[in-house]
Amino acid sequence: MRDAGQQGKSEYWKKVIVMLCLGWTVIWIYRTILNPILPEIERDLNVTSDASMGLIFSVFFFAYTMMQIPSGLLADRFGRKSIIIPGFILFTAGALLVGFSTSLMFILVASFVTGLGQGTYYGPAYSLSSETIPKEKRGISTAIINSGSAIGMAIGLIGSSFLVKDAGWNWRVLLFITAGLAFSLMLVFAKNIRKTAAPSKTAVEDTEEGAKDNSTWRRLLADPKMIASYVLYFATCYGYYMIVTWLPSYLQNERGFQGSAIGFAAALVAFSAIPGALLFSRLSDKFMHKKITFIIILELLAATMLYLTVSVNTNTLLIVCLVLYGFLGKLAVEPVLISYVADIAPKQGVGATFGFFNFFGMISSVVAPFVTGLISDATGSKVLGFYLATIIIVIGAAVMLLTNMKKKPQLS
Numbered sequence: 001m002r003d004a005g006q007q008g009k010s011e012y013w014k015k016v017i018v019m020l021c022l023g024w025t026v027i028w029i030y031r032t033i034l035n036p037i038l039p040e041i042e043r044d045l046n047v048t049s050d051a052s053m054g055l056i057f058s059v060f061f062f063a064y065t066m067m068q069i070p071s072g073l074l075a076d077r078f079g080r081k082s083i084i085i086p087g088f089i090l091f092t093a094g095a096l097l098v099g100f101s102t103s104l105m106f107i108l109v110a111s112f113v114t115g116l117g118q119g120t121y122y123g124p125a126y127s128l129s130s131e132t133i134p135k136e137k138r139g140i141s142t143a144i145i146n147s148g149s150a151i152g153m154a155i156g157l158i159g160s161s162f163l164v165k166d167a168g169w170n171w172r173v174l175l176f177i178t179a180g181l182a183f184s185l186m187l188v189f190a191k192n193i194r195k196t197a198a199p200s201k202t203a204v205e206d207t208e209e210g211a212k213d214n215s216t217w218r219r220l221l222a223d224p225k226m227i228a229s230y231v232l233y234f235a236t237c238y239g240y241y242m243i244v245t246w247l248p249s250y251l252q253n254e255r256g257f258q259g260s261a262i263g264f265a266a267a268l269v270a271f272s273a274i275p276g277a278l279l280f281s282r283l284s285d286k287f288m289h290k291k292i293t294f295i296i297i298l299e300l301l302a303a304t305m306l307y308l309t310v311s312v313n314t315n316t317l318l319i320v321c322l323v324l325y326g327f328l329g330k331l332a333v334e335p336v337l338i339s340y341v342a343d344i345a346p347k348q349g350v351g352a353t354f355g356f357f358n359f360f361g362m363i364s365s366v367v368a369p370f371v372t373g374l375i376s377d378a379t380g381s382k383v384l385g386f387y388l389a390t391i392i393i394v395i396g397a398a399v400m401l402l403t404n405m406k407k408k409p410q411l412s
Contacts, residue, residue: 013137016129017129017141017145020129021144023121025151026178027152030118033178034057034160036161037160037164038053040165041171056108058369063111063115066116066119067116071119071121072124072352073351074351076349076350080128084120084193085186088183088189092117097114098114135343138339143278146277146338150273225344226341226356229340232295234396236334236393239330239389241369245369246369246372271326276332277332277335284339292400294336299400303393304390306386306390307390308321309325
């Protein structure tokens, strides 16, 4: 019986890895499927302003960011399964509404609904992985889970370009397919994620839990190491979402890329991220006491590649820098950083920890596209936007390094 129980536990954490990886794949298919086909959507909905079309993404990420802290807190209180499944139902409904949209206002409301649904995933997913995956396997496992983001991004960028622009599909069909994938995955979650019931509490236990809650909030909001991780993740995501939003435009308008070459070049960041994430997370698992060293080195190298992307003179070198940025950047360092945060998170508030962590990261998804757009309008180029992202990453790495050089006891 004991051997069977141990085997079941082993099989479960492996199943969790596959499920969460598929979750990120479907989420990122939706996030990137609209980018290459905005002109078709614009014509279909009779929208004449690019700024108005940009609101589709701003509204989505605003709703997504809003949900980070509440979803983490709710996951700690009611269980991960109880939050992820309703979130994917909302995601399914939102994607369907986007597909049926007949006006800009309709698609903005639908995008907001979809953002709310996807916003329930991050905190519950990573708290689930943190509590089920063995600590010595956490880095490589998180890298496998995160590879779903890269796979989904590549499918979204290349698939929508080919199916709509080359094969002549109606763009709405892609949203219906994505909704079907989200609903199917919700059924997988419902069947396979184990639900743990919260135990009943006595008055004494309630008092003790209140004290633990206060301690958790202190850790989340006052522990220098937690705050440094928030700062660094904001910086990391700033560069990444600036790239995701503006790289295709930069390649076309300032470097002369045309047609399918734009989508392929942008997708190289996603493709090269997968081996980078697997390699560095495996190394961080092997040398667990060196996680901070891995994080700082990767951040500085990624900042260098981001700077060189717009500084090199030839498009061949630009492609090399993009590949190296993907290999060394957000998707490569994120598993190591998530593993580090899981190590220092208060055990009774893991979901809340990842909710806060991703909240600060996702603020950059709202800020970076807008700020880079302002810079482009003011200067006629996005180059300074890339330089600003480089500086922000270096500052984030410096904060992380300085905080972890100080041997201060953590708050209890």
